[in-house]
Amino acid sequence: MRVYVYCFYLLVLWCIDSLGVQCDNDTQTEHDLHKRLFQTYNSNTMPCHATSLDPFNVSIELYLMSIDEINELRQTISIMAFLEITWKDRFLVWDPLEYSNITSINVKVNDIWYLDVVLESTLDKHTYLVDEAGNANIKSDGSVVMWPYTDSCKIFIAQFPFDKQTRLFDFLSWTNPSSKLVLSSASTEITRSVYKENSEWALKRGQVIFELRPYGNDTCDHVIFSYSANPCSSS
Helix, strand or coil, X not given: CHHHHHHHHHHHHHHHHHXXXXXXXXXXXXXXXXXXXXXXXXXXXXXXXXXXCCCEEEEEEEEEEEEEEEECXXXXXXXXXXXXXXXXXXXXXXXXXXXXXXXXXXEEHHHCCCCCEEEEEECCEEEECCCCCCEEEEECCCEEEECCEEEEEECCCCCCCCCCXXXXXXXXXXXXXCCCEEEECCCCCCECCCCECCCCEEECCCEEEEEEEEECCEEEEEEEEEEEEEEHHHC
């Protein structure tokens, strides 16, 4: 009889221990997830597949928000806009069921690999857009998205306000040629879903242009968002 009681006691202990392990697995936190993802992560390594010879793909979308100010003295138009940059990082993938159904996390941009995106010819200079103190959103399938911001461009006061102003947002990677990285955009026109109309300027349809330009012995991808605006009196 004592043997049966002892065996039953061991069985109960085993069941309790098994349930405890299951509970621990079900309650892993976001802290545990960050620890697992970044324990050996190297932000200097482009997250392309090691066995693939294809260049890494990064997508860029431009969201024009408003044409805010025309400064005749400085000869600039102040423009509010932001980018949406997306890619897949194969090192940042997890199963949500193992981490309390967490499907996305936010991290500091500086903690991950990111595109060194540059806006060419902003007020006659190159503008580096990424704020390393900013955040990126990562989904459980490795999809990463960040939202850099951009601002101003020149106008020609000699023709103001009778001319049509054309603006080119020309984006490229500062250090990655086409053989290593391909820039793309899912859009053929500039997205106007968040654009606020201006009483002085009428925004015309914009377009997205792709160009390859010489880059040493290689080429460099350019994604160019072009739009034009007319004074409302002449639109």
